[in-house]
Amino acid sequence: MRALEHGQIVVTLDADFHAHLALSGAAGPSVIRLRIEGLKAPQLADLLVQVLKQCGDDLKSGAMLTVTESSVRVRRLPLVRF
Numbered sequence: 193m194r195a196l197e198h199g200q201i202v203v204t205l206d207a208d209f210h211a212h213l214a215l216s217g218a219a220g221p222s223v224i225r226l227r228i229e230g231l232k233a234p235q236l237a238d239l240l241v242q243v244l245k246q247c248g249d250d251l252k253s254g255a256m257l258t259v260t261e262s263s264v265r266v267r268r269l270p271l272v273r274f
Contacts, residue, residue, distance in 0.1 A: 193221060195220075195221035196218075196220050196221040199221075200221060201221060201222045201223070201224060201251055202221055202222070202223045202224070203223075203224045203226065203240065204223065204224070204225055204226070205225070205226050205227075205229065206225070207225065209223045209225065209256075210223060210225055210256050210258070213256055213269060213270075213271065214256075214271050217270045217271065218269065218270060219254045219269045219270045220254045220269060221254075222250075222251040222252075222254055222255050222256070222257075222269070223255075223256050223257070224240070224243060224251075224257045224259060225256070225257065225258045225259065226239075226259050227258060227259060227260045228259065228260065228261055239259070243257065243259055243264060246264060247264060247266055250266050250268065253268065253269075254268065254269035254270070255267060255268050255269055256269060256271075
């Protein structure tokens with residue numbers, strides 16, 4: 193995956209990236225899943241800046257973030273399956 197090869201973070205509205213990471217047990221790439229639709233570009237940029245400030249270390253280490261209007265949930269990668 194290109195993002196993993198280049199140390200990039202995937203930003204998406206789609207749950208598929210989270211599902212792929214969960215099923216594969218992969219340690220990256222980090223993914224930010226936005227569960228807020230209809231944001232304009234300036235609002236999206238502001239939100240991403242806030243998330244990066246708040247969770248930058250987690251994202252550098254490998255994490256899946258789910259961002260809603262009221263919270264940011266962080267799950268570190270790789271996910272441990274029981």
